[in-house]
Amino acid sequence: MTTIVLNQQDPKFKEEVASRPGAENFKLCFTCGTCTASCPVAEVNDEYDPRKIIRMSVFGMREAVLGSDVIWMCQRCYVCYARCPQNVKFADVMGVLREMAVEEGYAPKERIEEIEELDRFCQELRCDLVQNMTNPDEKMKSSIKAKLDKHLAR
């Protein structure tokens, strides 16, 4: 098990996060886990744990947070936001962390747009798949495949 020496972390990090719009309440997190228990991403991905991201941020683990893939996993469905008893607005906190990751060079600046596009693509894909499920159709199937291939080719 790794040891995290808190003296070596960046105590300013949590204040920086909290100073940005949307993340005002993030320090109020008392690690109850409602977010993780409600999260549709956590439902399918055991590695994804919103509570852990907040925790790392509170500990000042700037590099580990901003450089991590997990901050891009959030689907921003706002379920955690709705249920959090401390009004942490996790989905907005994610937005702040993503901005900071781009600003500080942990992620390319196109990343935010790419993720938005990916989200839109996933929504389209879902609609197509639902339609194909209720009304199977060869044309639809090949259209789905084509869209997916096109996306993977990027």
Place this chain on the structure above:
Amino acid sequence: MSDMEQIEKKGAVLVIGAGIAGIQSSLDLANSGFKVYLVEESAAIGGIMAQLDKTFPTNDCAMCIVSPKLVECGRHLNIELLTNSELMSLEGEAGNFRARIFKHPRFVDLDDCTGCGECAAVCPVNTISVFDEGLVQTTAVYKPYAQAFPNAFVIEKNETPPCQLGCPANIHVQGYVALAAKGKYKEAYDLIRMNNPFVSVCGRVCFHPCETQCYRGEYDEPIDIRSIKKFIADYVHSHHEEMEKAEIAKPAGEKVAIIGAGPAGLTCGFYLARMGYRVSIFEKDSQAGGMMRSCIPPYRLSREELDWEIGEILKEGIDLKLNYPIESASDIEKLKAEGFKAFYVGIGAQLSKMMGIEGENMKGVWGGVDFLKKVNYGEKVDVGKKVAVVGGGNTAIDCARTALRLGADEVNLICLETRNLESKDRMPAHSWEIEEAEEEGVIIRDRRGFKGIETENGRLCGVLTTYCESVFDKDGVFAPVVCDDIAMPIISADTLIIAIGQGSDLSGFDFLKSNRGTVSIDPETFATNIDGFFAGGDVATGPASVVSAIGQGHEAAISIDRYLRGEDLIAGRDNIDRTPSTKDKLYVPPESRVEIPELKPEDRICNFDEIELSLTEEEVRREANRCLSCGICSGCLQCEIACEANAIKHDMVGEMVDIEVGAVILANGADKYDPSHKYEYGYGMFPNVVTSIQFERILSASGPFAGHIERPSDSKKPRKIAWIQCVGSRDTVEHKHYCSSVCCMYAIKEAVIAKEHESEIEPTIFYMDLRAYGKDFEAYYNRAKETGGVRFVRSRVGKVLEIPETGNLMVYYSTEDNGRQFAEEFDMVVLSVGFEPSSSLAELENRLGIRLNRHSFVETSTFRPVSTSREGVFVCGPTSAPKDIPETVTQASGAVAGAESILASARGTAIAEKVYPPERDISREQPRIGVFICHCGINIGSVVDVPSVVDYAKGLPNVVYASENLFTCSQDTQEKMKSIIEEYKLNKVVVASCSPRTHEPLFQETLRESGLNPRLFEMANIRDQCSWVHRENHEAATEKSKYLLHMAVAKAALLEPLPSVTLDVNQSALVIGGGLAGMVSAISIAEQGFDVNLIEAENELGGNMRNIYFTPAKDDVQGYLQSLIETVEEHPRITVHKMTRVSNIEGYIGNYKTTITNGETEKKIEHGVIVVATGAEEYKPDEYLYGSNVNVITQNELEEKLFNADKGLKKAKNIVMIQCVGSRDEKHPYCSRICCTKAIKNAIELAEANPKANIYILYRDIRTYGFNEEYYEKARDAGVVFIRYNDSEKPVVSQIDGKIKVEVKDAILEADIAIEPDYLVLAPAIVPRAGAVDISRMLKAPLNEDGFFLEAHVKLRPVDFATEGVFLAGLAHAPKTMDETISQAMAAAARACTLISKDKYTAESIVANVNQDVCVGCGICEAVCPYSAPKIIIKDGKKVSEVNVALCKGCGNCACSCPSGAMEQLGFKYNQTATMLENALNL
């Protein structure tokens, strides 16, 4: 103060709220010489505690411990109980207030109600049971719960139901619907006839405005009220012969003449005849019925039904005179001459209005009413083949449909209005009439103006019409706009019926005629302008409905009665409350409206049979059950009929009373959070998700499932049950910035008790921080976890979903140790709902003039925890903050101390004394024993065969009376017991029920009130010792009950009266300990007017408080301390002894002699009571390098550094705090309660002093209960980082070259964390002082396992010791905060004053007694007595024992140690005990 002394003080106190807090306050006040007015908004006292099953941490039954208090409070001579009442205003000032109280009507007279329950047995209404939290239903007349005090019923009303308001005859619609739902048709029929004698007619033809108003119509469809009424009438008609008939007395009163035998006249006559008047009805036609007969066709109202109904009306003794027209003034004069004193004109509107056009008198043209009348009177009418009807109203429709039935091939209905019923120009006929007519083939030609008739060869051949553009103008006035230029096709017709309106034939009544062609009347009384003449129905209103005529006829009957008795006609009739029921409580179970079967159109147009068929009984009852019971009480009046005591008063009204009091105590508690809008938990959607308070009811033996754990959806026994904590607590989104303080413990208790009920239950508690912070709570938690089979999961649940097939619930959660999401299936989910500020506070804030805090609870402050912002108004319990029962009870007594400080001079000025009848001398009587055996609801009765025990008792020697009771302790049974004692001349009483510990005093009081010595009483505990311990074996439990009873009866025969011993009381107090608790107690007692000696071991007052500099609320602690010390030292009634210890305590309640030592000096003090406030101290840690590194300090040391603005602290970059140092471990297994808040308080101070510092708090559970949660929130916001550690993996602290390193595992990151702090701050435990052991020994006051003093009862006697006269406050009791200490210190003072406010004390009468002739003076008794009661003395030269009865507690040690048999215990004498054993063994 000077102002206060000038006003006249009142010796009475108003207590608002009668939960446990209000009850405790009332008892303490009343027992120390004050009159109490106890105002409770509900119908019974007891509050939430009465709803609970068991209490933590002792698992006592809540009802069993509260019930004696209910009875004591309810029976107390100086407590005046005002239930169903609320405070409206409070004027005046502290010492002299005037309170205005509104007493809401109970509708049951408390003086008359015996609590027998006959009313509830006949009540047809089901409404949700508030006491059982909606899990089951109760009736609209109910007793809140079995042991409720007052033991009386109450009727729940929700204003007037809309159906009744909609009815022109004001029928109790909800009432007869409710009765029909229960199959009580005759009762329903009688109820309707109280306002409407035409049940059958209205069941068929009423236009049912009741249904239009019905609230159910807003959800799906209104109740089919008319069909229900029709069924009721038909049922009574067809079962008429077998029904009981009431004898109808022949009327003998004044003579009243009624002109016209229509609905109005017959109704008026009916009610007048019922009132005893001699009524004659004069009808010009050959048959009675008026328009009902002439106009309503038989296919809507069969003539058989009409005849029957009129016959039933006439049976009241009405003289009907047919073919008897009254047409002229002379006719009237003739009647007057015959002795008729009043006249009612109800001649209807029987003239057809014509249009005055050419050809109107031609053959084949009819007036509508004339046409119907001819047909309906059976005359032959030829209608031809093609019929045109002009008119859009109901009469026109009737004409059209009648014409069809007479053989017309085609019927055209021509009207100005439109068929579009949404339009403002809609046809006036009822929609259903139009639809039925169309079904039968009537063609509606709407929007047509009648222009003229077309003739051919002098015979009618068609009707000319034009287009009608609109009928009503924008103000709704009839102003048809007809376009003459738009010619419409001719409608061919050989018959024309003109049905455009009716008028009255008022010839003979010119003197009554108005310019509108009607009789003008007063709209409330139906009196005309002419004395003695009344009128109603169509003749007064113009053509209207049958039901309006009925309503008016009834009202006129009331007026005529008043007129003939010379009373005012209008008084009380013009201001009737017409407020409709509120809709907020309605529950709408899904059930669609019943369909009324009808004849098919083709089967009905060929005859005049009723087209509407009847509903089956099953359909009617189902339909009646759809009623939402809007008014809750349906007004069916069955309870009034059933009540033998005449206690039901449906017309009871509220009453305003003013009372004068000197102070007010607000104890109205808090509400329970409603979780229905936390959608993610599914409450209200999924039946097996219940609240914790519902679960209390499920567990309770008196609950909806009789103590069997069942889930609501299917009564299945649940196996896996999940508790979800913090529902509505610690939730800033719900604006709950506080912890509700009690939920962790009650959830553990519920889980433990559930598991005890059914061992296969698997309880799981989902929590965030487990807050077992109270005395003995941690041990309870550990037991639950380690041996109680309760699983604890640290996670706040994300959502709950139902599995529809099974009703089971999926609970989604994520534990912190691996961050994964889990879904686990449970059979049932319990939501641990928190406290909400009482909803009544919003109004009380203004009415009392007090401030609320930011959480909307009543505002208090650290140093004045039971005071509100208005002087003289005190507060206690959850009204000011969430808290548990012991703290509530403590504060209740504390608030009393506050009130008594103001009112000390008025003590005893407003009270009454109880006088008992003189004790009967029974010395010459043979034993006459009465036996009362209790079912205790189902506690005993469901296991023990009580009737067989009663039979058994009847056969025992000396028993002259034996009976069983549902609850022997209830008020009505106690009253019954008194009358039985008198009737049977009983001289001994035996009760077989529960524990003498809780109930013996109650029964003994009843004996005293009956003139018997209270010791002539014996109890057999057949609940604890039979039904509870032998729950599984009913037979054995019953047999054992008989054994116990036999023993009790045998002993009772030998019982002797024991005199009560009265002692003088030294009216002063000794307070041991000069810290915060001791000083506050001393001041409080002194302010109440009694002398106090205050003992302090150190040379300075203040104790631990000297080390406290901050509070989380930023109070000035040291400033307050100085003011306290000054008050104590300057108070004329307080003597302070510093550097002094107590070295010996002698004596007993009321008469203590205490030796105190100051160095070499000894002094004796005499006093009546003792308050122990010896405090506790901080544990000196030996862990985490404390003592070996100067930078490892305690929280107290940190606080001092902060206060002194320590420079090192200002420079520190990293500070780590470790919680639970020496708490919750093997050395001190308890939680020290205050350390979490203290650390957080200091962390916030530190963050403010040094904003750059990184502050880390290492904790196990953050226990910031109540409003302290806010500071936890504030600390996080300030950047303080909280890291949780497990008990099994405590932080590791090391040092290299003086540099501290703290290592701890973070569960969420699954990583080791290392911090190198500048300071390490430890939160050490609070431990008892070493000196506590000595005080404990001197006072014989026990300590608990942890070394803190043990109070008499942890729930309900939190500041008393078992030893009377000794009280407890502060840290000596358990760790607590300053405000809690102050409350408790005041409470101890109030409790102490209940004793020293009187100069006499009545001691225990069961004491040891020596037969000195037999005594050998061996001294064993002296050695074994824990209270030093026996002493060996020399008497007549012989060593003998002598007992000081004031010291004796009746423990029996001496009696059973005495080798010679000289020492006996009164009440447990040798022969008495031996007889019990003999009888037990010889059974």
